[in-house]
Amino acid sequence: MKVLIVDDEQPARERLASLLERMPEYEVVANASNGLQAVRLAQQLEPDIVLLDIRMPGMDGLEAASHIAEMDTPPAVIFITAYEGHAIEAFETQAVGYLLKPVRQERLQEALEQAGRPNRAQLGHLQDSTPQGRTRSHICARVRGNLELIPVESVHYFQADQKYVTVRHDEGEVLIEEPLKALEEEFGEDFLRIHRNALVARSRFCGMEKNNQGGFEVVLKDSGERLEVSRRHVAEVRRFLKTL
DSSP states (O other): OEEEEEOSSHHHHHHHHHHHHTOTTOEEEEEESSHHHHHHHHHHHOOSEEEEESOOSSSOHHHHHHHHTTSSSOOEEEEEEOOOTHHHHHHHHTTOEEEESSOOHHHHHHHHHHOOOOOHHHHHHHHHHSTTOOOOSEEEEEETTEEEEEEGGGEEEEEEETTEEEEEETTEEEEEOOOHHHHHHHHTTTEEEEETTEEEEGGGEEEEEEOTTSOEEEEETTTOOEEEEOHHHHHHHHHHHHTO
């Protein structure tokens, strides 16, 4: 079975690889040092199992696992963690494979044999139970059958249209199926609602102007793109612009 090892610490990756060398039925196909690399390698190499560290800079293991779970045939995931106490109870309750550092040979063997594919509910529960939970660093979209990861910092705005949300970003735009309200709850510190159907990145505001119909529009930096501001959000947008 093909195994992908993901850990930001080289000694940890080397230890896991060394342990796996003693198990001829498992083949290490690649190593990754962060969550973003993990998602990309999982798509390219289609491993059977991912050994995934939780605490990593940038995209952490929980976010990476949530993106990997969007694959058509996702690999089994075994989390590597130094957490103890209630966090470990959460892993056990949700029946997701996990290994405590330092990883032991017999425990690794057992986890590999019991490896399962965590579903979205399990991942959500783990995210809620993990200390110092934070927002995603990337948005995941399915484009022509492949997963595309868009850095949140490159997003200009989210705009809802029925069941889909358009994500406008530096390189273009994609469609996702996430409620705008959920995106606002997650990214509210960095995005401001200007309309019932739109959230705009606070860093992209250039100003607000009246249009020919007497309504208001925000003007975005660099692109000059204009988006309608609903009457109920005009005052809030004005207050925000005064802080720039």
